[in-house]
Amino acid sequence: MARVIAISNQKGGAGKTTTAVNLGARLAKFHKKRTLLMDMDPQAHCTLWSGINPGSFSVSIYHIITQNLPLKQCLIEAGENLFLAPADARLSRLRAQDVRLMKSPFLLTREEADSYDFTIIDCPPAMGLPTLFALASASELIIPVQTQFLALERTIELIKNLRVLRQKFNRRLRLGGIVCTMYDPRTNISREVVGRLQRLFGDKVFKTIIHRDVRLEECPAHRKSIFEYSPNSNAAKQYEEFTEEVLKSG
Amino acid sequence: MARVIAISNQKGGAGKTTTAVNLGARLAKFHKKRTLLMDMDPQAHCTLWSGINPGSFSVSIYHIITQNLPLKQCLIEAGENLFLAPADARLSRLRAQDVRLMKSPFLLTREEADSYDFTIIDCPPAMGLPTLFALASASELIIPVQTQFLALERTIELIKNLRVLRQKFNRRLRLGGIVCTMYDPRTNISREVVGRLQRLFGDKVFKTIIHRDVRLEECPAHRKSIFEYSPNSNAAKQYEEFTEEVLKSG
Ligand SMILES: Nc1ncnc2c1ncn2[C@@H]1O[C@H](COP(=O)(O)OP(=O)(O)OP(=O)(O)O)[C@@H](O)[C@H]1O
Ligand SMILES: Nc1ncnc2c1ncn2[C@@H]1O[C@H](COP(=O)(O)OP(=O)(O)OP(=O)(O)O)[C@@H](O)[C@H]1O
Ligand SMILES: [Mg+2]
Numbered sequence: 473m474a475r476v477i478a479i480s481n482q483k484g485g486a487g488k489t490t491t492a493v494n495l496g497a498r499l500a501k502f503h504k505k506r507t508l509l510m511d512m513d514p515q516a517h518c519t520l521w522s523g524i525n526p527g528s529f530s531v532s533i534y535h536i537i538t539q540n541l542p543l544k545q546c547l548i549e550a551g552e553n554l555f556l557a558p559a560d561a562r563l564s565r566l567r568a569q570d571v572r573l574m575k576s577p578f579l580l581t582r583e584e585a586d587s588y589d590f591t592i593i594d595c596p597p598a599m600g601l602p603t604l605f606a607l608a609s610a611s612e613l614i615i616p617v618q619t620q621f622l623a624l625e626r627t628i629e630l631i632k633n634l635r636v637l638r639q640k641f642n643r644r645l646r647l648g649g650i651v652c653t654m655y656d657p658r659t660n661i662s663r664e665v666v667g668r669l670q671r672l673f674g675d676k677v678f679k680t681i682i683h684r685d686v687r688l689e690e691c692p693a694h695r696k697s698i699f700e701y702s703p704n705s706n707a708a709k710q711y712e713e714f715t716e717e718v719l720k721s722g
Numbered sequence: 723m724a725r726v727i728a729i730s731n732q733k734g735g736a737g738k739t740t741t742a743v744n745l746g747a748r749l750a751k752f753h754k755k756r757t758l759l760m761d762m763d764p765q766a767h768c769t770l771w772s773g774i775n776p777g778s779f780s781v782s783i784y785h786i787i788t789q790n791l792p793l794k795q796c797l798i799e800a801g802e803n804l805f806l807a808p809a810d811a812r813l814s815r816l817r818a819q820d821v822r823l824m825k826s827p828f829l830l831t832r833e834e835a836d837s838y839d840f841t842i843i844d845c846p847p848a849m850g851l852p853t854l855f856a857l858a859s860a861s862e863l864i865i866p867v868q869t870q871f872l873a874l875e876r877t878i879e880l881i882k883n884l885r886v887l888r889q890k891f892n893r894r895l896r897l898g899g900i901v902c903t904m905y906d907p908r909t910n911i912s913r914e915v916v917g918r919l920q921r922l923f924g925d926k927v928f929k930t931i932i933h934r935d936v937r938l939e940e941c942p943a944h945r946k947s948i949f950e951y952s953p954n955s956n957a958a959k960q961y962e963e964f965t966e967e968v969l970k971s972g
């Protein structure tokens with residue numbers, strides 16, 4: 473049964489792209505799952521991280537949506553078992569009329585989704601059309617939350633509003649979980665934020681907590697996942713454990 | 723001469739809100755400038771940081787835009803010489819037809835702007851309507867860039883596209899400058915990013931670099947600016963120097 477997971481949080485800098493890229497890489501390379509990474513962010517950071525220059529391809533997700541093309545026309549092989557549907561800056565220009573022209577409100581058809589074990593959709597930090605497309609197409613939502621005060625307030629509201637999202641966009645969308653990121657055990661604020669999330673959402677909070685690690689800032693510059701860049705780092709172990717949890721929660 | 727400064731960067735978590743709130747607080751309290759802080763982010767983090775609960779006011783910027791009300795109907799006094807035009811989540815629902823209904827494409831009229839020494843507009847991490855309103859209304863643009871690889875690529879493009887923004891939205895919009903944030907002198911990546919920005923944009927990069935400091939993560943939880951929360955910290959000194967540079971560049 474194909475799983476389509478949207479990685480979304482309106483808060484900027486929560487670790488969405490870092491989670492999408494590393495989860496995708498681990499599922500594909502280690503767990504040998506056929507994995508599709510869809511980049512719905514006009515910043516195209518997943519695309520950039522995968523080593524693909526935004527100018528080097530002619531068809532992106534923007535064209536699939538606005539010209540009703542089959543998904544495979546934009547796919548790029550990004551590694552063993554890993555395929556990328558690249559983004560470009562035009563995604564920020566999607567308008568409501570583009571949606572009306574689409575054959576179906578989904579980014580990918582049932583058949584397209586079923587030819588992968590996992591589809592991971594990276595979202596921009598906004599509730600605009602790119603994110604709404606992703607939430608309409610996904611069966612699960614994973615929300616990265618950086619363990620900082622500002623990140624908490626709105627995120628709680630987003631999670632509580634999930635019921636409304638489900639009614640308006642997609643009945644089958646379930647909360648896959650909340651993953652705490654950029655955790656710094658030396659600061660009170662990190663511990664307080666994790667505590668509050670666990671009290672509010674219980675086992676919807678992944679047990680694995682991703683700590684702040686400069687290697688996660690460095691690995692995108694080398695176009696590598698954390699596993700290739702620094703396989704023995706804490707960050708690599710944490711994303712390995714997180715991937716195990718995602719596999720078990722299916 | 724009234725200065726209207728938009729703080730914007732499509733990249734999430736760049737330090738936009740942190741820069742807007744602390745610049746506003748320093749201009750108002752220390753430099754005794756009459757300052758208006760406009761929160762154009764549907765996350766309403768400036769509003770939250772100022773100690774104002776999103777549910778406690780009935781008129782926000784959303785109403786000013788969609789109902790053509792005068793700006794003063796939403797203003798809240800947020801401290802000595804400091805006024806706040808609060809945001810609410812509905813800002814993410816602004817549509818093109820709301821723009822057509824507005825008397826003028828500006829968030830504030832010339833007279834409204836002239837009754838303040840400084841207007842600081844905090845933007846969301848997206849190029850949607852809230853940000854476009856802010857860029858249309860501002861005379862200057864300050865771009866915070868966190869000194870990390872992913873933050874660099876798109877930001878360079880944004881700065882290079884400023885000419886296009888100026889032609890399409892607002893002829894008088896000039897680049898006030900780029901401020902480097904979350905700098906960690908122990909990492910190569912931080913130094914490399916600063917070096918690249920200085921080579922590309924020269925004196926458009928503010929000399930003051932804001933270093934990573936956990937106190938900047940903590941002060942929003944106490945609804946205080948860095949000057950009230952930890953006046954002798956490096957972060958406070960850096961935002962003081964940054965404010966001096968902004969004053970001199972007018
Ligand atoms: N655990 C971590 N420790 C240290 N740095 C991290 C960690 N996770 C992500 N980063 C870095 O923090 C920055 C923000 O992460 P990322 O870009 O993944 O967030 P995002 O939510 O996708 O941002 P946006 O809202 O712009 O899409 C990046 O530079 C990334 O390299
Ligand atoms: N120099 C700094 N050192 C450490 N933490 C910082 C620094 N500047 C900002 N922060 C923290 O990093 C997070 C992101 O900052 P902030 O919210 O100001 O960015 P933003 O660009 O406004 O985010 P968004 O894209 O969601 O609007 C916040 O939790 C803030 O407290
Ligand atoms: Mg991202």
Ligand SMILES: [Mg+2]
Pocket residue numbers: 738739740763767845846
């Ligand atoms: Mg902000």
